[in-house]
Amino acid sequence: xxxxxxxxSLAKIYGNQAALEDVNFTVEKGKTFxxxxxxxxxxxTTIKILTGQLxxxxxxxxxxxxxxxxxxxxxxxxxxxVITDNSGLYSRLSIEDNLNLYCQLYQVSTKRIxxxxxxxxxxxxxxxxxxxxxxxxxxxxxxxxxxxHKPALLFLDExxxxxxxxxxxxxxxxxxxxxxxxxxxxxxxxxxxxAENICDRVAFLHQGRIQLxxxxxxxxxxxxxxxxxxxxxxxxxINVPAGPExxxxxxxxxxSDQVVSIHSNEPTLGDIFVELTGRKLV
Amino acid sequence: xxxxxKRMYAIFxxxxxxxxxxxxxxxxxxxxLLIAVLYSRMDELSIDMIYLVINLSxxxxxVFVQSAIIAEEKEKNTLRGLMLxxxxxLEIFGGKSLVTFLLTLLxxxxxxxxxxxEPSSISLIAIALIISSVFYIxxxxxxxxxxxxxxxxxxxxxxxxxxxxxxxLLQTLINTYPILSFIEYLPNxxxxxxxxxxxxxxxxxxxxxxxxxxxxxxxGIWLLTxxxxxxKETAG
Numbered sequence: 294x295x296x297x298x299x300x301x302s303l304a305k306i307y308g309n310q311a312a313l314e315d316v317n318f319t320v321e322k323g324k325t326f327x328x329x330x331x332x333x334x335x336x337x338t339t340i341k342i343l344t345g346q347l348x349x350x351x352x353x354x355x356x357x358x359x360x361x362x363x364x365x366x367x368x369x370x371x372x373x374x375v376i377t378d379n380s381g382l383y384s385r386l387s388i389e390d391n392l393n394l395y396c397q398l399y400q401v402s403t404k405r406i407x408x409x410x411x412x413x414x415x416x417x418x419x420x421x422x423x424x425x426x427x428x429x430x431x432x433x434x435x436x437x438x439x440x441x442h443k444p445a446l447l448f449l450d451e452x453x454x455x456x457x458x459x460x461x462x463x464x465x466x467x468x469x470x471x472x473x474x475x476x477x478x479x480x481x482x483x484x485x486x487x488a489e490n491i492c493d494r495v496a497f498l499h500q501g502r503i504q505l506x507x508x509x510x511x512x513x514x515x516x517x518x519x520x521x522x523x524x525x526x527x528x529x530x531i532n533v534p535a536g537p538e539x540x541x542x543x544x545x546x547x548x549s550d551q552v553v554s555i556h557s558n559e560p561t562l563g564d565i566f567v568e569l570t571g572r573k574l575v
Numbered sequence: 576x577x578x579x580x581k582r583m584y585a586i587f588x589x590x591x592x593x594x595x596x597x598x599x600x601x602x603x604x605x606x607x608l609l610i611a612v613l614y615s616r617m618d619e620l621s622i623d624m625i626y627l628v629i630n631l632s633x634x635x636x637x638v639f640v641q642s643a644i645i646a647e648e649k650e651k652n653t654l655r656g657l658m659l660x661x662x663x664x665l666e667i668f669g670g671k672s673l674v675t676f677l678l679t680l681l682x683x684x685x686x687x688x689x690x691x692x693e694p695s696s697i698s699l700i701a702i703a704l705i706i707s708s709v710f711y712i713x714x715x716x717x718x719x720x721x722x723x724x725x726x727x728x729x730x731x732x733x734x735x736x737x738x739x740x741x742x743x744l745l746q747t748l749i750n751t752y753p754i755l756s757f758i759e760y761l762p763n764x765x766x767x768x769x770x771x772x773x774x775x776x777x778x779x780x781x782x783x784x785x786x787x788x789x790x791x792x793x794x795g796i797w798l799l800t801x802x803x804x805x806x807k808e809t810a811g
Contacts (some may be wrong), residue, residue, distance in 0.1 A: 344659065346808070365808055370661045381652030383589065385596040390589070397585030398660040
């Protein structure tokens, strides 16, 4: 499998403060990689290093097989896109004018504006002034702008942090479609649902170090309690061992028609993070 | 990647459209024109007074407007978007400076008409004005990069407007305070001195020294601006 991003022993130190320490991971081509952690964990620092906006103190970071620092050069910027929660647009201009500028900068046809606006469900708002957009619409325009040049790699830094669930769902839908078309996505977030919904693999970052890295499903299984929870009609919730030793109890509850629901005791990614670090993902 | 005229023109067109809707910026262009109207009522204007109006146009448009344009890009996080696009530093600042350059020259031409200034050699004065605008727009760009918001840029550029707008008047103080003799080498003073020579019939061979000093200021300020921009590119 081809690795679009490779990071080895990456460290970034500001003064005496280590923002990143011995960070190692790879991102496979065409996959969505989630970088999870609370504010100040080092997520944005990592994106800035990977996009050539910041130089690391030590270690290696390669993107498309080239040192990440070379992405700072204009000729490589066509290959990736970056979206942050504070990306800006020209507020006095219309959505179309904003996208038109970036069509010229990336030298893509202005026909693409219609396509990307359709992807983010903003075709009807094309002529609307950016200053009059809601936060959700604004962020969808930012996404549309990043998609104009069909980047091979898209970096998203907390793209839905200030959005309501409906707008977040629209962004997620757009990202899934993009991923299907082959774009590799590097996403930082502290929203566990977002990570579970769209990421193929996730890394937990805490105090500048990766604590855990795997597929969300595997992580949940790894941290799952070996039991199932049975909700009974009398309102009780019973935990029963998930192995052969619990089989008879489960059969008995079903046979006596007492069961309302039954589910495995898998933790959420948020639960796993709290268990690992002792702090919540906010 | 080679220089793209198309990208520079796109940035220029965007700024032109954006500025036409920005009252804060467009109203600031009126200041040098108002002073020109006031001066036009005086019987006879010396070159120093004429160039006070012209240098004020450079300071308010070239420095203030340019710094406000750049500072607003920073304030609204749109400059980072340009920096992460395939546009080169030359295309970004070329496009952003072109609007200011045209506005500056337009204001100077209007001001000159209002005060009935007719240089003995239009071509020599035009060369001097174009070289001067390179310096002032570079200074405005640097001020914009150094500040975080339009308000901050407005405050920081005030002393600069004063220094480069009115320092021809401060020349009278040099005899009393020799420490101020550096004023003679400021680009605005050099421009006024050059204009005096041209008005007395001087040719290019007589004024190249003034042009060279203004050019050195221009190159110096753009080198500093480029260095600062490059530093920002990898400063996160």
